[in-house]
Amino acid sequence: MLQTPTEGEFQTLELHWKHVHNFSGAQGYAMSTLRSNMTHNQIAIGCDRSGTPNANKNPSKIVTSRKLDYNFRLYTRKYAKSTTWTLKVKNPENSQDSTENIMEHPAFRKFNEKETSQIAQISESLLLPRKIQAQSFRQRESERPSILQDIHNQVKKIKKDKLQGRKPIDALIETLK
Numbered sequence: 001m002l003q004t005p006t007e008g009e010f011q012t013l014e015l016h017w018k019h020v021h022n023f024s025g026a027q028g029y030a031m032s033t034l035r036s037n038m039t040h041n042q043i044a045i046g047c048d049r050s051g052t053p054n055a056n057k058n059p060s061k062i063v064t065s066r067k068l069d070y071n072f073r074l075y076t077r078k079y080a081k082s083t084t085w086t087l088k089v090k091n092p093e094n095s096q097d098s099t100e101n102i103m104e105h106p107a108f109r110k111f112n113e114k115e116t117s118q119i120a121q122i123s124e125s126l127l128l129p130r131k132i133q134a135q136s137f138r139q140r141e142s143e144r145p146s147i148l149q150d151i152h153n154q155v156k157k158i159k160k161d162k163l164q165g166r167k168p169i170d171a172l173i174e175t176l177k
Contacts, residue, residue, distance in 0.1 A: 005074065007087050010084060025108060030047070042077050043076040043077070075090055106150075123159075
């Protein structure tokens with residue numbers, strides 16, 4: 001059975017997330033937000049593989065899921081009169097096996113700002129994601145591997161951000177004016 005992050009208080013939410021990700025990464029699992037209510041400063045955190053897999057409504061369709069029905073949860077809250085974020089462990093039975101390669105978890109494959117801007121620059125030249133992967137990450141400092149789908153998703157997000165909520169045809173017409 002894997003260990004759970006230690007309960008405690010943190011000055012900022014970033015320090016809290018750093019603690020949770022560093023601890024869970026060292027143990028071989030990843031944590032992600034399950035629910036959040038920022039008006040009340042509450043966050044429910046669970047393993048990225050927690051939850052029950054969706055029932056397959058169409059038996060002829062083969063469906064896979066990363067979810068394995070883990071009930072392990074963390075709750076973070078910042079109380080009204082407090083300046084710190086409090087981390088509490090609920091249901092500490094973390095019965096999952098650790099992952100041999102932590103990069104199997106999408107939470108650990110996120111691009112930093114430098115990598116995101118590099119992908120944005122290269123995608124301007126309309127290269128395919130596999131070409132972007134070969135070009136941009138050949139000499140990168142970190143040894144984090146990225147999968148092709150991560151780059152494809154990042155390019156898609158960049159394009160969506162550029163549209164600023166408009167339809168592609170509207171953006172094209174505005175550009176041609």
